Amino acid sequence: MVAIDATDVSKRYGTETALDRVELTVEEGETFGFLGPNGAGKSTFINVLLDFVTPSQGSVEVFGHDCQREGVAARERLGVLPEGYSVFDRLTGRQHVEYAIRSKDADDDPIDVLDRVGIREAADRKATGYSKGMAQRLVLGMALVGEPDLLVLDEPSTGLDPNGAAEMRQILREENERGATIFFSSHILEQVEAVCDRVGILQNGELVAVDTIEGLRESMGGGTKLVITVDSLRNGTLETIRGVEGVETAVDGDESSNGDPTIEVTCTNDAKMDVVVELHSAGIDVVNFRTEEASLEDMFIEYTGARR
């Protein structure tokens, strides 16, 4: 069954286009990362999904329920951490979770939920006194109530320290193993890289790429990056390397620790040795040589930067 099915979704505010004909399918059981710089339209898409916002065109379905026409039915199977929320005045953390339990007609124990997100000891304090990170944990806890089939999280690691972000990822993994589909947005790439099966990259309201991380690397020409430390760098060396078949880019890199110049080359896997051979025949000594997999960050910049 399809967890999220977006068809031709557009949202315009006057002349501004926040979402531009987004087509997206998220399968049940997937962990899907929704990636993009701030203002790319990630939150707008999630707002449409939650019926906070009506799309100008197109529709989104969650487990076959139209998010606008059957919003309540769609949200019945959802756990949500929205953006731009605030906690309720004068209610404790425990009361927040109790509200979620009653609303979803679930039978979780509020203390267990708070324990799981790591704020058990703050259960009976007013949530307005929580730090941003604690509020984020609290709302994640509310989202986990009732074992939802789909978790929709908008920038879940906002306000969390690295430790908290790691705990959050761990919870997402556990939820995914339980069988929940996970859809979350982020502008922080390592988060997405660490847990996601597939990612979609949104840029200026347009979905510019949807693929697995491996797939994205594939599409980046094998995605191998060579960092070569050489004894010296001459005029024309970079041009020579760019001339090697299979090489995409060759740039002057940061100096190595002992002051030698480096060259950074992205190329297909097969071209690696050709590059070294080429350097050798140009009379340049290779001092050191390592390969890196292209990180998602490189891809991200490649995708979103190129379209600016």
Add this chain to the structure above:
Amino acid sequence: MTWEVVARQDWSVTLGARSVKLLLGLLASVVVLAGYIYPIGAAEPVTTARFAPFVLEGLRFALPFVAVLLTYGAVAGDRESGAIRLSLSLPHSRRDVVLGAFASRAGLVTVATVASMLTAGWLVVYPFGDLVLGRFLVFLGLTALFGAVWCGLGLAVSLVAATRRRALVLAFALLFLFVVVWETAVAALTLGLNAAGVVDGELPGVGQFVTGLEPSLLFERATTGFVLSGESVAGPWYMSEWVALAVLVLWVVGPLGLAYHRFDGSDLS
């Protein structure tokens, strides 16, 4: 239906605020004070039925202010802060959120009114007065309805305003128009039309009906017709207590319904 869950939530959040307790306390003390004073100054016989028009003079001011101050921020405030996003992320529809807020706030006003009215009723009856139970209960019902009208108006304002501040301005405009200047304006209008020679004496029937649409005037007419014994509302059928009752109900449903419709179609941003 999940509006009960929202109502319960809203009830505990609202009642937790000191300002709300203060407002409800103010309302209750107006009523109880009226119950204390009435038997002292009133002409015989002292009855709960004749207490009704007496306390109504206080209620027509106190109840609109308390009800509106209690409701104007209900949705606008949560919308501004973002707390409404938590409610609407859960499987609640916007209708549930509106109904829940209305039930909880109108409920708080009703509980405060009824409790204080019972106390006042006891003060009237003890030791020399008479209890006219049926009519007293009818008056309680009318008072609750009048409170619901103003809760509905306050909530309607809350639904159409994007921020708490705008809601407050709109709410005070409504209070000013209906509670403060309405009767003076109607009197001035009558005087002016008389001076211009358009009418002689009172306004014609349609004019009386329209100028009598203000909620507290309807509340008064309904109270005169249903609660005071031996008196009936003079005038044509459309000035009767039954029409007043029906229009009061419309005042609850109409503005809230229109405002809900607008809220339902709007984007939360």
